[in-house]
Amino acid sequence: MNYVLPLAEIGSETHARVGGKAWALARMLQHGSTVPDGVCILTDAYHEYVRRTGLQTGILMALNRKNLEGARWEELWDTALHIRALFRKTPLPTELRRALAAVLAPYIDGKPVAVRSSSPGEDDAQSSFAGLHASYLNVIGMEAVLDRTRAVWASLWSDAALLYRRELKLDVAKSAMAVVIQELQAGEKSGVAFGMNPNDPSQCIIEAVHGLNQGLEDGTLDPDRWILERDSGRQLSHTAATRSHAVALNAQGVGVEPLPPALRKKAPLTNGEVCAVYDSVREMERLFGSPQDMEWTWCGHRLDLLQSRPITTLASKDPKDPRGWYLSLRRSFANLKHLREQIETIHIPALIEEAQELAQRDLSTLRDTALEAECRRRAEIYSKWHRIYWDDFIPFAHGMRLFGVAYNEALQPSDPFEFMEVLVQGDLESLARNRLLDQMAARVRSDAALATQLSAGESGNPEFQTSLKRFHEKYGGLLSGGSDPAKGSDPVVRLVLEMAKGPPRTPARAGQNKQVLEARFLAEYGNGKRLEAEELLDLARASYRLRDDDNIYLGRVKAELLRAQEALQQRRGTAAPLADGVPGEIDRLNALRNPAETREARASGVRESLDFRMATRQIVGHPAGPGIATGRARVIEKVSDLVDVKAGEILVCDAVDPNMTFVIPLAAGIVERRGGMLIHGAIIAREYGLPCVTGVADATNIVRTGDRVTVDGYLGIVIIGEATLRPISAG
Amino acid sequence: MKRKRAESPAEGLSELQRRIGALLKTQKLAVLSSQGPDGPYGSLVAFAETPDLKQLLFATTRSTRKYNNLCGNPRVALLIDNRSNRESDFYRAMAVTAIGEAREVAAQERETPVSLYLTKHPRLTDFLSSPSCALFCVGVETYLSVSRFQNVQELQIKA
Known part of the structure; x- marks a missing residue:
């Protein structure tokens, strides 16, 4: 099996196996644009890895442990972190490792490279998503490259990708990730160009920083910005940034460093260079047939194109869609x-x-x-x-x-x-x-x-x-x-x-x-x-x-x-x-919950008919505080219920707010509807060493005050009714 | 999207009933647990369910260990599930345990249960008509349904 293809050899028959980024780079290279040379690890390698190691089952288990439809961002992050740990713990099968190393060796050869995600379907015109998956710069040596390759594969299941899983059509059995490994271009100035201003179709936008463009992508650095007339390339405005730092290569990869005083006063691009970037982004538009979002870097007098994709439509037009806000939470150091x-x-x-x-x-x-x-x-x-x-x-x-x-x-x-x-x-x-x-x-x-x-x-x-x-x-x-x-x-x-x-x-x-x-x-x-x-x-x-x-x-x-x-x-x-x-x-985040879930919760009141009676005995949530506790449930439906809490009770609530946690010293355990390791309930439970299970859908509907409840904070399980768990012996 | 509703821990009574009914309808075999003088015993049986889910039927020859056990102690559990021996079973499979009391169906009341049983298992006509075969009816008291690995719900049948 051939797992690797040089960019120069990628043809239309391999489009689905190389992903959007590699496909676009190959077309740019073959068109004659200056693109750093590189190779693509095909999606076949991903499939081989997850199938051969049984990781595919692990991903399925992690994703199906809970219904993601009602999950909040914290829960999606937990799931993604868990999946990332699975990838980290699962080495490449020996044969796959050998096959990849043999083909990659001549390209890597001790040189620093960039290891970048290339997801099939990610960069097509319908679903152009920026920054959902991982990429790494300045990776040196085979071990590091293969290690980063697994990290890029894992980012197929990143929290941001899980947030957009419907648009990305994420499917454990079918979805896969290709990886681009390219020569690293340590440009002196870099940036992005938008072939069409999303807010004004008659304009183009060019943003530039000194150094690498990583700082621009994650919002660390404020870029200089040029607005140009789309048809003519005439400069309409230039807004200078407060230039204080730049992202540069270092021994660990990349890092933010202070900008030398001389560069602070100098715009990253000359007028001629702005024109050259404009020409390139328009050329890419002709090549791909739609306005492009292009990343570039200047190495000396050469303009290298790093990536080109259709203008992203990630920012939803729907003001009620909170996912854009969620993505904005990913801040740099x-x-x-x-x-x-x-x-x-x-x-x-x-x-x-x-x-x-x-x-x-x-x-x-x-x-x-x-x-x-x-x-x-x-x-x-x-x-x-x-x-x-x-x-x-x-x-x-x-x-x-x-x-x-x-x-x-x-x-x-x-x-x-x-x-x-x-x-x-x-x-x-x-x-x-x-x-x-x-x-x-x-x-x-x-x-x-x-x-x-x-x-x-x-x-x-x-x-x-x-x-x-x-x-x-x-x-x-x-x-x-x-x-x-x-x-x-x-x-x-x-x-x-x-x-x-x-x-x-x-x-x-x-x-x-x-x-x-x-x-x-x-x-x-x-x-x-x-x-x-x-x-x-x-x-x-x-x-x-x-x-x-x-x-x-x-x-x-x-x-x-x-x-x-x-x-x-x-x-x-x-x-x-x-x-x-x-x-x-x-709670803007509540909007992330599926409205259907709320309707369902309301409909769940019927529990008894002429011939039948139903009861929920055990529910799975997320383990958020280790330990086991059994006690009488105290369901908190309104703030005033808090004063009724008695020592040794299990708090069952929708969401714990720090203004409510004064009752925690009385509680024996916590069950919370909201999920995630970073929520307040989980934090305070850890401080007190209390068993805690979060992400229990409809916790306050299912459990009634007075029910006997067992909280298994090791496994994230809540048992309602007489507990049959035996105490865990020290041995 | 259909599955989502079925898997909510807070689903309503009728939804739980529907799911249990659907599982019983699609499955032909159950694991019968009985209790004998030497301890517990498990065996595979072909079962059928009444439309109201209140009774389960299975047949066994009288020379079996399970028959002996049931004569001594009628308390039984039947496990019915839809696992497919694939990894996806861990989150997709559903299992139902029915707990109740088994009694042998008397000759004079066999007509309806036999018809119900043979509708589901037409190939067992000869087996069931053999004089050595006994038809048992389990009066179900409780169903315990397990889905998505660890979510457990109980459906009690009122006396």
Whole structure:
């Protein structure tokens, strides 16, 4: 079997086996364009690999473990990470390895090459998708090339590809990936050209950076931008960028480096070079028959074309399609570093300050009209922070993912989520809040008289009152917006009383291997890269911490809005919601769920007929916190249900928010409808070492409060009814 | 897309009933578990189901170990599944375990069950008409349905 074809020998009969990128490059080469020479590993090699090793079954299992129709981005990422680990753990069969090495040897020969994805169907006019699959630059040596080839194959199942699986017609039995291996061109300036501006068909766009164009693709670098008249090539405008860095080759592949001062002042392209790029992109349009999205690089005086494909239609015209936003979450290290600085030095201090300012305001002194205006002002403030939460805070969570990928590449652990252990830390804001609750519970535990007073609805001794006041000041009560007057006393006191019934519970078990794993991760990097690895770890920890903390801070602002609204409602003597109330908790990601699933969930109420009764006994989700626990279920349908949680219960909820996790010290386990390893429920469960299963579709519909539930956090299984699991013996 | 609905853990009662009925209809053989004096015993039997899913029928000669076991202890489980001995079974196969009590169908009440049984297994006419063959009827109490590897749902039949 011939697994490799030189670009120059690719003909139309092999189109389906070489993928869109290789096919286009071959046509460009054969047309006479300057394209770096290279070869293509045909899709046959992919098929041989996944079939011969049984990996195809592994992919099927990973993809069918759960219905992906209702999956959120975190779950898709988990699935992709799992599949990537399968590829990493599965070596090439000896014969395939030998066959590939024999043909590739003359092309590689110690030279740095680019190993790039070429997916069949990816680059055709109907479904032109940019950046769904992996490509690697500056790969040296056969081992590295074959290793990267497997990584490119695995990216057929990347989270982004899974997001667009319908458009890509992803099918485990049929889909395959070809790989292009090309001579590396270390251009001095690079960029992209769009043969037609998607927003104005009379224009072309050229974007350019100094160095390689990787920085441009992932948003690390801001490019210089030229807009040209499409028909004539006449320059209409040139927007210079703040040129500070460039992407360049280094020993590890590529990296961002500071730009020499002389280049900072200089546009990457001269007018003549802009014209040459324009001519090329129009020529490619004539060759391929449609406006092209072309990547190029200048090596000395030679313009090399790296890729050409039809203008991407990835950005859906449908504003309700959230997938474009999801793709925008894939940020580079440099971008995340910048984001972190913005969040830590600007957003969070401002958010805290604003919440404090709102908390200090005595609403009782305001007249009715002023209170109404205050409500509107607070709604606007909350809206503003809500927007920032989506635009900056959530994208910053990608820091954990970036670290996870680097950790897995470096250590190749059998558990692709081992990296989470390294991120576990005790200084989350929600844990600090829980410690305050613990301290109050400890007072009650040791003071029977205080417990009796509080249980009788009295306010307790002055010390306790001070602690309680301090807690309210800092966290604004527990049930912002969810307090149920019918339930009487302060929810914080009720919670503290319940906590005091049991032994103290502090996050202790999690992160036991943290130091060992961290040292192992850092040791994988040589001196030159160690600092970068430490920085990445630090960024990931900040990302982990902020993913929880930002919700707590945002929760304070929300609590303040609700405080004002409740005050106004009381004056008006109505419980009706205000017209300009809290902006709905718009979960844009929920739109990723299939509407059919929601309908189905509603239809699932019927469980009994004249002759039959049905019950769900066991459901599979994602294992998100190891351990096994059995207990009484407490289904959380609204915020006020949280105060009813009793020690030892299993929390069953739709989605855990850090503002809800004050009950975690009481819980024995967590079951959550939302899925993924990076969701709040999974993070807090790990901190407390609680068994946790996420991604349980319709968890709150299936389980009823009072059901006996077993959470198997090792396998991601929830068993409803009397547990038949025996305790796991140490042996 | 049709499968998706069938695999939701929160599917409704009628959907679960439909799926179990469809599986029983398409499968001819079941694994019968019985309990004898020497312990548990498994055997393959040709079965048929009543349209209301409340009863399962199977036949056996009286000289078998299973017949002996059933005379001593009528509690049985029958496993019916659609596995195809392929890797895809791990996520695609469905298995149903029926739990209930078996009793031999008396001569005077054989007509309807025999007709039902032979409609599904016409080749077993001679076997069933042999004086040494006994027709058993299992009154099903519970069906346990397992799909997508680990999702388990229970369909109880009210007494």
